[in-house]
Amino acid sequence: MAATQAAGDRHQVVVIGSGFGGLFGTKALRRADVDVTMVARTTHHLFQPLLYQVATGILSEGEIAPPTREVLSSQANARVLLGEVTAVDLEARTVTHHVLGRENVTSYDSLIVAAGAGQSYFGNDQFAEYAPGMKSIDDALELRGRIFGAFEMAELGAARGDNVDHLLTFVVVGAGPTGVEMAGQIAELAHRTLRRDFRSINTRSARVVLVDAAPQVLPPFGAKLGAKAQKELEGLGVEVLLGAMVTDVDERGIEMKYKDGRVERINTVTKIWAAGVQASPLGRTLSEQSGAPLDRAGRISVNPDLTLPGHPEVFVVGDMINLDHLPGVAQVAIQGAKYAAKEIEGRLKGKPAQPPFKYRDKGSMAIISRFRAVAMVGKLRLTGVIAWLMWLAVHLVYITGFKNRVTAVLHWLISFLGRGRSERTTTEQQIFGRTALARLKRGATDLVSEPGAYDAARQMLETTRRAELESQALEEARLTDAGQRGLPAAERV
Ligand SMILES: Cc1cc2nc3c(=O)[nH]c(=O)nc-3n(C[C@H](O)[C@H](O)[C@H](O)COP(=O)(O)OP(=O)(O)OC[C@H]3O[C@@H](n4cnc5c(N)ncnc54)[C@H](O)[C@@H]3O)c2cc1C
Secondary structure, three states: OEEOOOOOOOEEEEEEOOOHHHHHHHHHOOOOOEEEEEEEOOOEOOOHHHHHHHHOOOOOHHHHOOEHHHHOOOOOOEEEEEOEEEEEEOOOOEEEEEEOOEEEEEEOOEEEEOOOEEEOOOOOHHHHHOOOOOOOHHHHHHHHHHHHHHHHHHHHHHHHOOOOOOOOEEEEEOOOHHHHHHHHHHHHHHHHHOOOOOOOOOHHHOEEEEEEOOOOOOHHHHHHHHHHHHHHHHHOOEEEEEOEEEEEEEOOEEEEEEOOOOEEEEEOOEEEEOOOEEEOOHHHHHHHHHOOOEOOOOOEEOOOOOEEOOEEEEEEOHHHEEOOOOOOOHHHHHHHHHHHHHHHHHHHOOOOOOOOOOOOOOOEEEEEEOOEEEEEEOOEEEEHHHHHHHHHHHHHHHOOOHHHHHHHHHHHHHHHHOOOOOOOOOOHHHHHHHHHHHHHHHOHHHHOOOHHHHHHHHHHHHHHHHHHHHHHHHHHHHHHHOOOOOOOHHHOO
């Protein structure tokens, strides 16, 4: 074990994570009289909202994932350490992190935890093998390989005279912004980008299906925009199946059960999971030590000033927190991290505490295809080209790094004005790396599912999860329609 305590007598701030919370929190401390150590398990900052564009060949991974070390190179009081944080000791005020079997322990005076969330399969983790999620660069590249690979396999099969419908069927699970954007882009790929590239298949005959257990598309956008988005998707040729709970996923297909008990199977090799999130397991560690409860998605309840109960020196921000029904969006993480940084700096200067954290909803948007998007900013509801231009402007502002902005614009011009995609390269490593590694690591026993466990999980999914998902979606839509999104519980009706 090696201790990596930073040298010097200054106040030591440790930041866990290099995502929106981690990066913006660290940057907000640039003028503070502190040393900041950012510990993260990747060497890059990831702009997750554009992962689907990496998966569908519009952008390169480098454009949405600049090296954190480079981003922070001119911030003299910040250093970056690569490592997976495995433990936080709230009493000893230390963070333990590992990289390639090497353990490091870093001490802190103040801690900002911004470890985000991972994919949730609602207790059916075995689905992951056949329906990858989209949370990391690895995920997006794997999906790119699977999507473009499916067209290749279809071309080969069709040339032999085989039925290739299952290869030309793409199912996206989850009709939130990520699922909507993904389905829209696959439809554009099939109908525009690839239409002249194959000889034995007609890519325009590809079937793109968007599935959700909720009764509407884009619940956080409210009923009206949800309906509008659904119509736009259907106009693009996307089939939207609502009230459909996924009950099984295997190599060749996906099975769904509707509310009325009807079961439907779709034969498809390409399934994409964009349905649920589970907060970082670090939340559990923090919960066990502080007594702060976790919700079902593993999010930890924090004080109104984003600190842990009994630990004013520990702030938790972003996707990990359960506070006032705040959504899991980038702005919650950014604003929370800036608030925490300001509080840390203020305390050192002897300033009084800030009022409780208040999220300023700057709006939400989801792109459906080129020139089509939906957006809500305050009471304003926008669709079509205006919403799309707004989406373009906002994403350009928030992509990190000038170079990345320039190249992203270039690639958008190629994809949106032309019909090309600059980043169609796929490799076997991308397609098979994750599953091959999982097999190597855990051995053959992990490759067969336990029938009892599988049935129990499936039962749970059908009975409790459906009701929960539906009520969650309805509540989100209701809060949006009533203009009460992000308001503290006491102020909501
Ligand atoms: C596909 C997709 C599309 C999205 N689209 C939008 C959108 O359009 N608009 C929007 O506002 N939001 C969107 N979001 C949500 C938004 O990206 C998140 O709300 C935001 O990233 C949360 O910020 P965060 O700092 O809490 O977590 P993250 O940005 O996820 O950062 C977590 C960081 O912690 C690191 N980490 C995790 N565990 C550990 C550990 N144990 N040790 C060390 N490091 C660790 C990770 O590597 C990462 O650097 C999208 C999310 C996804 C996945």
